[in-house]
Amino acid sequence: xxxxxxxxxxxxxxxxxxxxxxxxxxxxxxxxxxxxxxxxxxxxxxxxxxxxxxxxxxxxxxxxxxxxxx
Numbered sequence: 001x002x003x004x005x006x007x008x009x010x011x012x013x014x015x016x017x018x019x020x021x022x023x024x025x026x027x028x029x030x031x032x033x034x035x036x037x038x039x040x041x042x043x044x045x046x047x048x049x050x051x052x053x054x055x056x057x058x059x060x061x062x063x064x065x066x067x068x069x070x
Contacts, residue, residue, distance in 0.1 A: 023069055026059070033067070039053045
């Protein structure tokens, strides 16, 4: 396990509770993105990509493609 990536997951989970409004990009981070809310804690997908689930999308979104909207 990559400690740096796990630290990113842990940090996100401390700062961003489930239900937090976010903007996310499911593919290329281009355009306005989609407004939503987180629906899971973040996790490390496959040991290489920190992800979180967002309402209205079936799958994990890389944390690099999630913007908290507080």
